[in-house]
Amino acid sequence: MDPRSMTPLPPSTIIAAEGWTPASWQSKPIKQDVDYPDKAHLDKVLEKIGRLPPMVVPGEIQRLRQQLADVALGKAFLLQGGDCAELFDYCSQSPIESKLKVMLQMSLVLIWGARMPVVRIARMAGQYAKPRSKPTEMHDGQEILSYRGDNVNGYDPADRNPDPERLLGAYFHSAATLNYVRAILADGFADLHHPSSWNLHHVKSASLRQEYQTIVDRLTDALDFMKTIGADPNSAGSTVGSPLSSLKTVDFFASHEGLLLEYEQALTRLMEDPSNSSQQKYYNVGTHFLWIGDRTRQLDGAHVEYFRGIENPIGVKCGPSMKPEELVALLDVLDADKQPGKVTLISRYGADLVDEFLPAHIKAVQGSGHVVVWACDPMHGNTKQSVSGVKTRHLLDITRELSRAIRIHQQHGSHLGGVHFELTGDRVTECVGGSMELLDAELLDRYETQCDPRLNYEQALDMAFLIAKYQEK
Numbered sequence: 211m212d213p214r215s216m217t218p219l220p221p222s223t224i225i226a227a228e229g230w231t232p233a234s235w236q237s238k239p240i241k242q243d244v245d246y247p248d249k250a251h252l253d254k255v256l257e258k259i260g261r262l263p264p265m266v267v268p269g270e271i272q273r274l275r276q277q278l279a280d281v282a283l284g285k286a287f288l289l290q291g292g293d294c295a296e297l298f299d300y301c302s303q304s305p306i307e308s309k310l311k312v313m314l315q316m317s318l319v320l321i322w323g324a325r326m327p328v329v330r331i332a333r334m335a336g337q338y339a340k341p342r343s344k345p346t347e348m349h350d351g352q353e354i355l356s357y358r359g360d361n362v363n364g365y366d367p368a369d370r371n372p373d374p375e376r377l378l379g380a381y382f383h384s385a386a387t388l389n390y391v392r393a394i395l396a397d398g399f400a401d402l403h404h405p406s407s408w409n410l411h412h413v414k415s416a417s418l419r420q421e422y423q424t425i426v427d428r429l430t431d432a433l434d435f436m437k438t439i440g441a442d443p444n445s446a447g448s449t450v451g452s453p454l455s456s457l458k459t460v461d462f463f464a465s466h467e468g469l470l471l472e473y474e475q476a477l478t479r480l481m482e483d484p485s486n487s488s489q490q491k492y493y494n495v496g497t498h499f500l501w502i503g504d505r506t507r508q509l510d511g512a513h514v515e516y517f518r519g520i521e522n523p524i525g526v527k528c529g530p531s532m533k534p535e536e537l538v539a540l541l542d543v544l545d546a547d548k549q550p551g552k553v554t555l556i557s558r559y560g561a562d563l564v565d566e567f568l569p570a571h572i573k574a575v576q577g578s579g580h581v582v583v584w585a586c587d588p589m590h591g592n593t594k595q596s597v598s599g600v601k602t603r604h605l606l607d608i609t610r611e612l613s614r615a616i617r618i619h620q621q622h623g624s625h626l627g628g629v630h631f632e633l634t635g636d637r638v639t640e641c642v643g644g645s646m647e648l649l650d651a652e653l654l655d656r657y658e659t660q661c662d663p664r665l666n667y668e669q670a671l672d673m674a675f676l677i678a679k680y681q682e683k
């Protein structure tokens with residue numbers, strides 16, 4: 211007799227938040243909803259997405275939760291970055307490689323500065339949907355629907371009707387992007403970007419270039435030393451490896467704003483808990499980390515309802531309009547069990563407002579018993595109109611908000627656990643300033659974003675050097 215038939219497995223228990231299902235958000239008021247004219251077509255697409263395999267698995271999601279718990283407790287630093295709006299066209303070898311390269315290089319500098327492991331989360335492999343301030347816009351004297359991101363409609367003014375097939379496109383472009391990221395990382399891509407090969411010619415100021423070069427040289431020495439003595443940095447016991455973690459094996463997580471709830475629901479699956487096989491829990495298997503945007507974080511709204519039920523670590527954007535008591539109420543809903551690092555608060559006040567709003571938010575969280583990751587997004591509160599007429603951000607404002615956030619946390623017995631940037635690995639000209647001293651008049655040279663302005667490769671590295679300098683003190 212087959213011994214397995216004698217000992218039936220105990221039935222697994224479903225662990226879920228009270229009154230929550232993957233569809234319970236549907237009975238709540240929703241913001242930024244997309245109105246699809248052909249509902250039957252939408253349903254057919256969603257049913258198909260619901261049958262497609264997970265893109266990520268619970269074990270990876272749990273590993274990220276552990277790493278973010280380390281960040282919340284001050285044992286690791288978070289780097290989150292990528293495009294404002296990812297395009298289906300970025301699902302191609304070169305844009306993926308350049309984004310990975312800049313994130314890996316930034317994280318090396320940060321590891322060196324903080325003497326701590328860095329958790330890398332890319333706004334990538336699914337960051338398609340965009341909340342918009344207005345549902346329509348004017349184009350050549352005509353009112354047309356706003357561009358809502360590649361998973362909803364096209365940027366081309368003639369292609370603005372929402373098309374459900376684009377949701378399927380989002381799944382396949384995300385899967386193909388993740389597939390390539392996983393392949394090149396497994397193949398040693400991270401090792402190819404050793405700091406000794408970094409080029410710092412873009413740094414205009416000689417003294418700043420010298421400062422950067424000193425960091426690169428010391429980093430190179432440290433890595434060479436590790437190699438020479440044959441140290442295995444991954445054996446140090448931390449969930450993220452030791453600070454100078456081996457370049458050969460790096461964790462790299464994906465994230466996006468959880469905006470289109472129909473899509474997120476179709477990718478929400480009941481899966482076995484990797485640390486307790488007798489339990490099943492709900493995971494969003496379309497990405498590792500999702501965040502709620504500043505426009506959709508209403509306490510009684512659909513997005514908060516959806517987010518409260520998934521096992522993934524989540525982010526909440528937090529700006530000047532957030533009341534301290536509202537922040538605590540949100541945390542009570544989203545992190546009911548008070549798990550360190552479950553929620554990342556991504557603050558985005560703007561350089562002129564951070565002093566006014568951040569202290570009260572820090573105090574509210576401290577009094578609440580929730581242990582969060584505090585990340586600073588110094589981009590979204592600092593968007594300005596350029597002289598040339600396009601949206602831009604000045605590195606001086608970005609730096610000012612970031613350095614104030616670091617200082618304010620220190621002064622309040624808290625710590626800034628991470629940063630959140632809109633960046634690209636390519637040589638675009640969308641933000642002003644930085645070590646390359648990009649001028650307003652140069653913005654139109656390579657202004658390519660279809661949404662918010664991003665740091666280019668050099669400006670992204672500037673940010674890493676800047677933070678490393680602060681952390682070293």
Ligand code: PEP
Pocket residue numbers: 294341502503504505527528558590662
């Ligand atoms: C974004 O991160 O692109 C975004 C829309 O941010 P926020 O929700 O903070 O405005």
Ligand code: MN
Pocket residue numbers: 294295590632661662
């Ligand atoms: Mn943006």
